[in-house]
Amino acid sequence: MALLAPSILSCDFSRLKEQLLMAQEGGVEVIHIDVMDGHFVPNITFGTLIVEAVRKILPKAFLDVHLMIQNPQDCYLDFIHAGADNISFHLEVVPDFDFLINLILKAGAKASLAVAPGTPVHMLDQILPKLYMVLLMTVNPGFGGQKIIPGMDQKIIQLKKKIKLRGLNTLIEIDGGIHENNIEYLASCGASIIAAGSLIFSQEDKITQKVREISDKIKRF
Numbered sequence: 679m680a681l682l683a684p685s686i687l688s689c690d691f692s693r694l695k696e697q698l699l700m701a702q703e704g705g706v707e708v709i710h711i712d713v714m715d716g717h718f719v720p721n722i723t724f725g726t727l728i729v730e731a732v733r734k735i736l737p738k739a740f741l742d743v744h745l746m747i748q749n750p751q752d753c754y755l756d757f758i759h760a761g762a763d764n765i766s767f768h769l770e771v772v773p774d775f776d777f778l779i780n781l782i783l784k785a786g787a788k789a790s791l792a793v794a795p796g797t798p799v800h801m802l803d804q805i806l807p808k809l810y811m812v813l814l815m816t817v818n819p820g821f822g823g824q825k826i827i828p829g830m831d832q833k834i835i836q837l838k839k840k841i842k843l844r845g846l847n848t849l850i851e852i853d854g855g856i857h858e859n860n861i862e863y864l865a866s867c868g869a870s871i872i873a874a875g876s877l878i879f880s881q882e883d884k885i886t887q888k889v890r891e892i893s894d895k896i897k898r899f
């Protein structure tokens with residue numbers, strides 16, 4: 679069953695609690711949290727304090743923390759202590775990704791790798807069995823509200839095929855440019871965790887309804 683993971687990057691931070699509770703009311707189980715450092719990506723967002731706050735507001739939600747940072751090995755543990763259930767870091771910045779995956783698992787969290795749109799999925803071949811998810815970025819990392827990059831559907835299909843052929847349970851997450859006009863199709867290609875920021879948080883007071891409507895559309899995949 680494909681699940682929606684609202685990305686708080688697009689929420690109104692002056693109403694963080696209210697908007698998260700609206701998402702929960704709509705049935706959300708996963709919250710996507712984008713951490714950016716101004717180095718790996720040209721934007722700075724937030725750190726562990728926000729993860730702690732989200733954990734306090736939604737004690738039972740699965741907190742999916744996406745580290746778009748140059749040195750995830752320096753702070754992955756702080757994010758796990760703050761309440762992260764999953765840590766995704768970028769394959770492009772950690773040559774010894776197997777080592778960091780092991781550290782994350784040892785610390786008791788799920789470990790996932792994120793890949794930028796231009797990074798081919800064959801680079802994941804060896805590590806795939808150890809991963810909880812592969813986060814396929816469907817826009818260039820850095821900013822919410824972008825348009826999906828054409829051809830990302832083929833990348834999902836290719837990765838799904840590899841996972842299936844090897845009998846693995848690794849999930850595929852997609853992130854960036856997901857909207858009403860493409861979400862069902864991308865879920866049908868094999869994406870089972872779907873991060874969406876502007877689609878959900880542009881709804882302001884109608885977040886609950888939008889979450890219900892979108893979750894209903896994708897649950898059959």
Ligand SMILES: O=C(CO)[C@@H](O)[C@H](O)COP(=O)(O)O
Pocket residue numbers: 685687688710712817818819820821822823824853854855856873874875876877
């Ligand atoms: O992570 C990023 C960009 O780095 C974003 O893709 C958001 O997580 C989702 O934003 P929308 O495209 O859904 O507004």
